[in-house]
Amino acid sequence: MRIQPRASASVVFSLLSLVVLGACGEDGTLPLDTPELTPFQPAQVQATTALAPVSGFADQSGGGIFANASRELVRLRLDGSRGAMSPHPGNTAEAGAINGVFRLGPHSALVEAQNGLFLAESGWLIEPPWREALGPGVVTTAQSADGAVWLAHARGLFRLQEGTLAELKVDGASLTGITSLAAAPSPENVPGVWYLRENTLGVAVALSTTNYRVLTTAAPLKEGETLKSLAGIGPAVGTAGELWALTSNGLLRRTRDGWRRVELAQQPDQLVGAGRFLWARAGSALLLHDADANTWSVASDATTGDFQILALDESGCLWVQRGGQSLALSRVLVPRLQGLFQGMRIVEDGLVVRAVMPPGPAPASVAFALGNTEIPTEAPDYSLGGLEADGSHRAYSFATLEAGRYVLSVVARYEDGSEARRSVPFDFAPLQSGPLSWDKDIRPIHESRCRNCHNSASAARSLDSYELWRANAPIITAAVRDQRMPADGPMDPELINRIQRWASSGARP
Known part of the structure; x- marks a missing residue:
């Protein structure tokens, strides 16, 4: 299937017509896991500002981006103190009250505000070029293995890649009503993005940059059991990622070998995953699963009364809001990596x-x-x-x-x-090919992904020439490698590799 472009508010939308393979179910009794819950006293870091009980973004380097109690955007550091966060000088509109913050990349977030969608990156709140084409209504996001960000929106399911927003459609129809997303291997054990819609699971798998295959599959539920949400665990050395599903009866876990049922002593009612960790809320208790250790534990004295899970990062650090307090909870406080x-x-x-x-x-x-x-x-x-x-x-x-x-x-x-x-x-993945040139290999990337912001007339650093690219090569490679730039969405991994190869092989003209 080919991409069918459609212009909207000077932004090109690409409509992806996808193939539905059909539904499949699994019968019989599932393998059952009944792990014990080991108590632990969580380490706590209190934020210096009260946070609103809305979704936030937790950066795996520590801290994150959240809405405070006044619905203003705040950036928090590893120790809970506030960092810099300001509107970009090139913005044309004020954000207004913050409705929610969602993961966009390892160090960047999508911000839904009263006046539309923004991107938060490196202390700046930035207007993306496609903000007029897709307004408020974001439900959740997930990032797939190819670097694309998937947005479940009230209007449908959208993919953000290479600065282009594309809607995923099946037989010409929008996938509305999605309540949860998770990046995890498909039934064919290739990278996929799973979604939950009307108590039915679906997974999208890329066949090319313009074609996807969508498989709808019936989860192995008991009679009367319903699906509530999804969570994903990322891969490790020798271990693929996993899909987890929270149901009205408990937990389902899908590995390379198929589905398993997990029964805990306490019934979870909320589930979040990041990296190799899962946290589950069970009433007033918080449960932690460490996939590498294959253990479940329960936090002692972590919460009293009602609380709200805000975000989880890949180190296993969970941000929660409880009354007037906002806390980062971990099994143990760990060092973080930069770079x-x-x-x-x-x-x-x-x-x-x-x-x-x-x-x-x-x-x-x-x-x-x-x-x-x-x-x-x-x-x-x-x-x-x-x-x-x-x-x-x-x-x-x-x-x-x-x-x-x-x-x-x-x-x-x-x-x-x-x-x-x-x-x-x-x-x-070391690349052994010969050196690249700026004019042939890098200039097209600059013109398609960087020029709109990084030019002599903008407030951002100008990169309008080979000389400027060469002088700023270390800064540029770090920004694209860490997926902090471009500001309009993730860059294709191949283009990131090309920039790194050009810089490390002599930054030739």
Whole structure:
């Protein structure tokens, strides 16, 4: 099927006509897991400002973007203090009251405000070029393995990729009524995006940039049981991602081997997932699942009375709002990584990565772990590659690694014998092809994705020439690699790789 473009408010919408394979169900008794809940005392960080009980975005580097009690947009740091957040000088409208904040990328968020949709990135609130074409009505978002962001909206299901917003349609009809999204492997064990609509599961799988296959499938429910929400667990080394479904009776878990039923001592009524963690609310209790350890635990004395889950990040840190308090809850406070995010694809030989310690006492020692190698690092910089003579962070070389998936961990050890570990899976895919040129390979990317904001007439940094690209190559590669730019949505991973290859092979004209 080919893309059918349609113009709307100077923004091109691409309508994706998709193939429906049909429904399939599973009969028989499901394998049953009955895990024990181990109590734990959660570590808590209190936000310095009260947050509204609406959806927020938790950044895996710590902190996040939320609406405060006055429905103003706030950016929080790892210790709960407020960071900078201002409207971009190029905006033409004020946001107004914030209705909700949703994940857009590893470090960026989609903000639904009284006056439309905005993007929040690096302390700026930015108007996307397609904001007039899609107004308020966002239900939830999910990011698929190809870097695309999926938006469940009151008007249908939309895909944001390469700065273009496209609606996913089946037989010409919009997929309205979606209540939940999750990125997880499809029944064919290829990357997919699952959605819940009218108690029915559907999954979209990319066949090409313009074609998708949609499979509707009946979940293995008991008589009278209904689906309530979905959550996804990301992949790790040697382990694929998983789909989880919250039902009126409990939990269903879909792995590579099919469906399983999970029965807990307490019945969950809300489920969220990020990275390798799930949190479930069960009345006034909070339950935590660690997929790597394959354990379930229950937080002791974490909540009293009514509370609202706001967001979860890939480290397992859960943000909740309880009365006049807003808290970040973790099994243990862990270090965070800057320069590397979960699921990132590294194509360069060298990468600057540093660790940021959690609030509280300073550790006695900090080390990185990669495979069977432990790499010590020193305070206060905690740089994986150490420091250059001028005090700047040195890039760590991955040249000894074969292509594949790895886990980089940062381990903080304390005087009392305890330790805190943050582990981040990533893909190493070194590219051996020859150097690229700015004129042939990079200029088209600049003109299609960067020029609208980064020109001599805008408030943003100008990148209108080869000389400016070469001078700013380290800043540009870091921004696109971390998916902080472009501001109008995620960039295709292949284009990110191309920019990195050009910069690392000499930034030729």
